[in-house]
Structure formats: C-alpha cells, structure tokens
Amino acid sequence: MEDNFEGKQVDEIESLCLNCRKNGVTKILLTSIPYFREVAIMSFSCEHCNTINNELQSVGEIQEKGVRYNLKCTKDEDLQRQLVKTEWSEIKIPELDFEIKRQPGLVTTVEGIFERTEAGMKQMVELNPDMSDEEKEKVKAFLAKLMKCKLMMQDFTLIVDDPSGNSYVQSLTAPSIDPALEVIHYTRTRDQNLLLGIEDKGSGLSEADEPIGRNEVMQFQTNCPECRAPCFTNMKLVEIPHFKEVILMATNCEACGHKTAEIKGGGGFEEKGVLIKHKIKSDADLRLDAVKSDSCVIKVPELELEIICATAGKYTTVEGLCQDAIDRLERSYPYMFGDSAEDKVKKKLNDIYARLRSPIGLTIVLDDPTGNSFIQSADSVTRYERSHEQNEELGLNDMKTENYETENVDPAATTSNGSH
Numbered sequence: 001m002e003d004n005f006e007g008k009q010v011d012e013i014e015s016l017c018l019n020c021r022k023n024g025v026t027k028i029l030l031t032s033i034p035y036f037r038e039v040a041i042m043s044f045s046c047e048h049c050n051t052i053n054n055e056l057q058s059v060g061e062i063q064e065k066g067v068r069y070n071l072k073c074t075k076d077e078d079l080q081r082q083l084v085k086t087e088w089s090e091i092k093i094p095e096l097d098f099e100i101k102r103q104p105g106l107v108t109t110v111e112g113i114f115e116r117t118e119a120g121m122k123q124m125v126e127l128n129p130d131m132s133d134e135e136k137e138k139v140k141a142f143l144a145k146l147m148k149c150k151l152m153m154q155d156f157t158l159i160v161d162d163p164s165g166n167s168y169v170q171s172l173t174a175p176s177i178d179p180a181l182e183v184i185h186y187t188r189t190r191d192q193n194l195l196l197g198i199e200d201k202g203s204g205l206s207e208a209d210e211p212i213g214r215n216e217v218m219q220f221q222t223n224c225p226e227c228r229a230p231c232f233t234n235m236k237l238v239e240i241p242h243f244k245e246v247i248l249m250a251t252n253c254e255a256c257g258h259k260t261a262e263i264k265g266g267g268g269f270e271e272k273g274v275l276i277k278h279k280i281k282s283d284a285d286l287r288l289d290a291v292k293s294d295s296c297v298i299k300v301p302e303l304e305l306e307i308i309c310a311t312a313g314k315y316t317t318v319e320g321l322c323q324d325a326i327d328r329l330e331r332s333y334p335y336m337f338g339d340s341a342e343d344k345v346k347k348k349l350n351d352i353y354a355r356l357r358s359p360i361g362l363t364i365v366l367d368d369p370t371g372n373s374f375i376q377s378a379d380s381v382t383r384y385e386r387s388h389e390q391n392e393e394l395g396l397n398d399m400k401t402e403n404y405e406t407e408n409v410d411p412a413a414t415t416s417n418g419s420h
Contacts, residue, residue, distance in 0.1 A: 055104035063165025089162035229255035270371025
C-alpha cells in the first residue's frame with residue numbers, strides 16, 4: 001500500500017466530532033485502486049474521545065449502467081469476499097428482512113458488513129436508555145439471527161444494488177463465472193438518474209418528431225460522463241452490409257477531451273436471440289467486422305471464459321472484441337493483482353491476457369438475447385427463442401403492444417352502458 005501513497009498529498013481538515021462535539025481531524029487522500037476506480041479515502045480521528053471513522057467515496061465517472069450483485073453465501077469462504085460499497089448502494093439480506101440504505105462508501109468484506117451492523121445495533125441500544133424492554137428484545141432477537149449468518153450456521157443471500165455501477169463483490173472463481181455470484185447490469189430509471197445528478201438521456205430526444213435520415217447527423221446536448229461539463233452528442237443512422245441499420249452515437253467533450261462512441265440497434269430487439277461462433281484461424285480473421293450490443297455476452301470456450309459486457313454497444317473487429325475482453329476483465333476484478341491476490345489467480349489471469357493478445361486458435365462466441373450482434377462471415381449463426389429470464393431482464397414480459405387500451409375495461413360496466 002505504501003507505493004500507492006507515495007508522491008500523493010494527504011489533506012488534513014479540522015472537523016467536528018459527532019461523538020464528543022469537540023474538533024477532530026479528517027485526512028483525505030485521492031488515490032486509485034488498481035484495476036478498479038479512482039476513490040477518495042477519508043479518515044477521521046478525535047484525540048479527545050478516540051473516535052475513529054473511515055469511509056470511501058468514488059470520484060471516477062458514473063458507469064453506463066447500474067449493477068446488482070446477488071451472492072448466495074453457503075460456506076465460510078463467502079464471508080471473506082472483498083466488497084466495495086459506494087455511497088449510492090443499498091445492501092439487503094432477505095432472510096433477515098434487513099436492509100442498509102445509502103451510507104458512506106467503504107472497502108470491507110461480507111463479514112465486515114455483519115460486524116459493522118452488530119456494532120451499530122449495540123451502540124443504538126446504549127445511546128437510547130429509554131428504549132422499552134420489548135424493543136430491546138427485538139434487537140436481541142435480530143442480533144441472534146445475525147450471529148447465525150455471521151457464523152455460517154444459516155445460508156443467506158447478500159444483495160448489493162448500486163445505480164452508479166461502481167460497487168463490487170469479489171468472485172472466488174475469477175475470471176470464470178462464479179455459480180454463487182449473480183451480476184446483473186441494468187438500465188437506470190429516470191429517478192435514479194436524477195438521484196445521481198444525471199440528465200435523463202431520453203429527454204434530449206423528446207422533441208425529435210422526424211425520423212433520422214441516412215445522410216443526416218442529429219445533435220443533442222448532454223453532459224460529459226467524465227467531468228459533467230455540458231457537451232454535445234452526434235447521432236447518425238448507418239447501414240452495416242449484410243447486417244442491419246444501426247445508430248452510431250459519438251460524444252466529444254471540449255472541456256476535458258473525453259471521447260465516447262457507442263452503437264445502438266436501429267430496429268429495436270429482434271424476435272429471437274442470436275448465438276454467433278467464429279474460430280480465429282489467421283490474421284485475416286482478426287480484421288473481420290464485428291458488432292457487439294450492450295446486452296451481448298462474450299465467451300471463449302478454450303479459456304473457459306464468459307464476460308458480460310454491460311457497456312455501450314460497439315462497432316469493432318474480432319481483434320477489438322479480444323481487447324474489449326481484456327479491458328472488461330481488468331475493470332471487473334480489482335483484487336486480482338496486488339499484495340492481497342493469490343499467486344495462482346494472478347498467473348491464471350496473466351495467461352488469459354497473453355492468450356487473448358495472441359488469439360489465433362481461439363473461438364469467439366457472441367450470445368446476444370436481443371439479436372443485435374454480428375460477426376462478418378461467421379462460422380455459424382444460430383437464432384434461438386429467448387428464455388423467460390432473458391425476457392424479464394430485457395423488460396419484455398410486462399410489455400403489452402396489442403389491445404392495451406381495453407385491458408382494464410370492466411365487462412359489467414360495458415354491458416351496463418350498452419343497456420341504456
């Protein structure tokens with residue numbers, strides 16, 4: 001850790017201690033967690049009452065989508081999973097009917113969540129001497145249930161929901177899929193965007209009544225995802241040969257120089273999902289065009305690798321898909337390097353990186369339930385019916401496009417009206 005602090009300034013601010021109401025000292029350090037995010041680490045200490053408090057705040061950009069982790073804890077190793085929680089995230093344990101609303105961010109473990117909760121509940125009892133015996137018994141009963149989970153005498157589910165997309169729960173089988181850990185990337189609601197201080201992207205297009213022409217470049221105002229300064233996004237409809245029409249969107253911020261480019265399916269979701277397979281046999285295969293939507297999963301069977309993209313769609317090449325896989329792995333597993341990482345895990349990841357950088361002989365598989373991904377001259381393209389779970393994630397199960405105007409009409413009322 002000392003290397004991370006070297007050459008970086010620690011700011012000290014005199015601040016009020018909420019415990020004894022005297023002044024203490026808050027130390028603030030801007031740093032970067034390797035392969036994760038830029039963060040601000042804040043440490044408060046009071047020399048009068050010895051109160052100590054630490055918290056973490058993300059200072060990097062808000063991610064394209066929110067993230068929800070569903071962790072099934074069934075063994076002692078699950079308690080030691082590292083966890084990064086931002087100030088925007090909420091934590092739930094359904095078995096305990098327990099929920100932690102928005103609180104200051106921190107880096108901890110699953111067991112650390114229990115310890116902080118236990119300490120907080122005990123402190124609440126101590127600071128409220130007028131608490132009734134019935135309320136104390138409820139707290140005692142809850143702590144007993146909490147202790148069962150903490151000692152792994154009872155299986156439980158830990159849910160971390162973060163609309164900013166910057167929270168993290170460690171995978172024990174990284175970079176392979178962890179069967180106990182479900183990671184869901186979702187599109188934020190309008191209320192969540194407003195909570196994060198983000199302008200709703202849909203509002204900039206509400207006045208566009210005319211369809212987009214092929215030779216027309218539309219421009220609308222938005223905010224830079226990096227520095228939040230006002231900037232413009234350009235949008236154009238393009239037809240990709242042997243595929244379909246897509247919408248290219250590019251943002252260029254003059255304030256900080258940040259640039260983004262993404263691609264959206266011009267015709268919405270296809271009726272069926274698509275499974276595309278292509279074996280990389282030569283350098284020519286690396287130059288083949290490829291389209292990856294934001295719902296696409298990249299798989300490499302030879303490496304037992306499966307990557308959920310959850311980022312903006314992209315028009316790239318097969319070689320670009322391999323580089324995207326590397327970038328995604330580096331962002332998804334922040335604790336795979338550094339002093340805390342196991343040697344065998346670091347070696348496994350380094351071997352995967354080396355193989356993806358020289359991918360000839362590997363098979364690239366794109367699994368896209370929306371049907372909006374594509375590889376030029378792919379070896380095989382299979383259309384399949386989406387599962388109920390896939391439709392649920394895409395929001396299609398509750399979507400009604402026919403006879404929706406008469407759905408809630410009371411038949412009795414209709415008959416009554418007709419009898420007059």
